[in-house]
Structures are given as C-alpha cells and as structure tokens.
Amino acid sequence: MLTYILRRLALIVPTIFGILLVSFVVIQFVPGGPVERMIAQLQGHGAEATARFAGNGADMASNAMSGQMTGQSSNYRGSQGLDPEFVKELEAMYGFDKPAPERFLTMIKNYLTFDLGDSYYRDTKVVDLILDKMPVSISLGLWSTLLIYFISIPLGIKKAVKDGQAFDIWTSAVIFIGYAIPSFLFAILLIIVFAGDRYFDWFPLRGIVSDNWSDMPPLEKALDYMWHMALPVLAMVISGFAGLTMLTKNSFLDEIGKQYVQTARAKGLPEKKVLYGHVFRNAMLIVIAGFPAAFMHIFFTGSLLIEVIFSLDGLGLLGYESIINRDYPVVLGTLYIYALIGLVITLLRDIIYVMVDPRINFDASPNV
DSSP: OHHHHHHHHHHHHHHHHHHHHHHHHHHHTOSSOHHHHHHHHHHHHTHHHHTTOOTHHHHHHHHHHHOOOOSOOOSSTTOTTSOHHHHHHHHHHHTTTSOHHHHHHHHHHHHTTTOOOBOSSSSSBHHHHHHHHHHHHHHHHHHHHHHHHHHHHHHHHHHHHTTTSHHHHHHHHHHHHHHHSOHHHHHHHHHHHHBSSSSOBOSOSSOSSOTTGGGSOHHHHHHHHHHHHHHHHHHHHHHHHHHHHHHHHHHHHHHHTSHHHHHHHHTTOOHHHHIIIIIHHHHHHHHHHTHHHHHHIIIIITTHHHHHHTTOOOHHHHHHHHHHTTOHHHHHHHHHHHHHHHHHHHHHHHHHHHHHOTTOOGGGOSOO
16 A cells, blocks of 8 residues: 555656646637726726736736827737836736746646745735635535535435335435526535625635634634535535435445345344445445545545635635636646645545545556
8 A cells, every 4th residue: 555655656756747737828829817807997097907907917907008009019908008118017917028938837846845826916925825815715615524424424324214104205316406497506505504794694705714713712713614614515415415315325325236235134233233334335435535635525626616706805706806807826836735635635535545444555557
C-alpha cells in the first residue's frame, strides 16, 4: 500500500500541471479579459472610471483620457481613442505584456510555493482571499457531507432489509421529494418559516457567527456557530441525502442476493453479523467510490446558491464572482486549491477501500 501511495503522490504533480495548463490555455481565448474590461470602463464611463483606480492605475487612466490619438493600432476592441502607450502600460499592470508561455511558467513556479498572486480587483493576495473564505465552505461542506453519510447509509441499509415493506415505501416517498426539490428552494422555505417574522424567528438570516462572536466564551461561541449553520446545512442535507440513500439500498440488495450471504445464513449466523460482518464491506465499496465527487460537489459547487441565499461569503461565491469579473489570478488560484483537495481526497478514498475490504491490494495492480 505504501508503494501505491507514493506513486499516487508522485502523479499529483503532472495531474495538477495538466489541469492548470488546460485552464490557462482556455483563459487565453476567453473574450472580455481584464484589459478589455478596463478599456470598456474607460470608454464608457470616462472620469467615473478614472476615479475607480488608485496609485498607478489612476495615473494611467488619467493619462489615457487626456492622451491624443497617435494612429497606432491595438488588438483590443474598443481601444480606439486611447493612447497605445497607455494600453501597453495597462497590459503590464495586469501582467499581459509577456508571452503566454513565460506567464504560465512563472505562474507554475510561484504555485510551487503557494504564491497565487494578487487579485485584480480586490487589492489583496489570492491566498489570503481563499483563506478568508475557506471557513464558510469548510463549514457547509464538512457538516453537510458528514450528516448526509450518517443519515443515508443507515437509512439505505434499513430500506434494503425492509425492501417492499411499509417502511421502505414511506421513506421512498420522502426521498423522492427531497431528490426532486433543489436545495435552494428548501433554503428559501426554511428562511420563510424559521428565520423571518412571518412564522418563526428562531435562526439568523446571514453569516456563520454573530458580530460579537469574538467576545463570547468558548461554549457560547460553539452554540452561536451551530445556530448560524443550522438552516444552510439542513437545506443541503435535505436535498443531498436522497441519491446516496438509494445507492446504499441498491448496493445492499445486490449483495444480499448473492450466494455467500445465503451460505452465511445457512450456517446460523445472526442477521446483524451477516449484514455488517459480510455484506457491509462489499456493499460500501460503490458508496466509497462516489465520495470524492460527492464531497467536491457539496464542498464547492453545491454551496453557491446556499451561500447567496444565506449571505455566506464562501469559496463558491468567490469563484463565481471571479469568473464573472475575469479575475484570473483568483480563478486559477481557487482551481489549484480545488484540484489539490480533490486529488488528496481521491487518495484517501483508496486508503478507505483497503480499510473496508483488506482483500483489495492496489500494489498488485499495474495501473494506478
């Protein structure tokens, strides 16, 4: 197993390199980059756009608005009327004055030391920005994933044992409702019922902690944190447990019908021993296989609307706003962090494979 882990760790480097390379190439062809957006603001808003920049940016904007046409051409749409020298200075300010291969290699070199650069529009380092938003995403992703698995696996096992009975039928109706309704609709419903003045006003509407959280004693801090996270986590759990529950049930039903289960029962083993001593480790393999994708979906992409509805400033909202604003350092920086976390979780999944079923031996396989 140690050899396999070392091979997988070694493969993280080329995998990350490939992800960043593809993303960097795609970004080069995306229209409306930061330079074009700045030019459009200058052309469309005049002095108002000039006032938006500080330091060199403001001086550059002022020079551009007062500069004369020199007759030179520019590759940027809408740059007519701006001094070409200003356009070049603008490119240098955003780092686009260098060839794309040189910019990519510089980026990779910096990423090795977790220097993710500076945001174009937030006047802060990307690392600090990600660390500032991380607690929200960790809170949503971690608690939602744990609750979904703690609910879905026992419920799926129980449904498999009670297949076709009243318990299975009624829980299936609840599961289908949860599967059919998106999490953001549950979030709106929870706010209307439990966080507004219309029915009950039991939970807060925004944030993960209160404004005076730092002044609270430890126990009160923990209670305040859980109080704020209750509704957003509940909204994600309600819509997220359905698929995993049915996957667990179907996996157990498939294993229960196999010959080794009938043999174990014929030997007189207790039903719990059959289910949790023999069926469980085989049935859980397919559930474990889907864990990285489920966790990444909940951790990053699935929380975007929840963050918006509950005014939670996390990584999902940060990534979305960065793409809209063409804030490329933040886009590539968050992608780099996402990829690292995803690859590490995939490796942890394989380790859990072996823990659940020791018969699995990755070292014996020629492929990784």
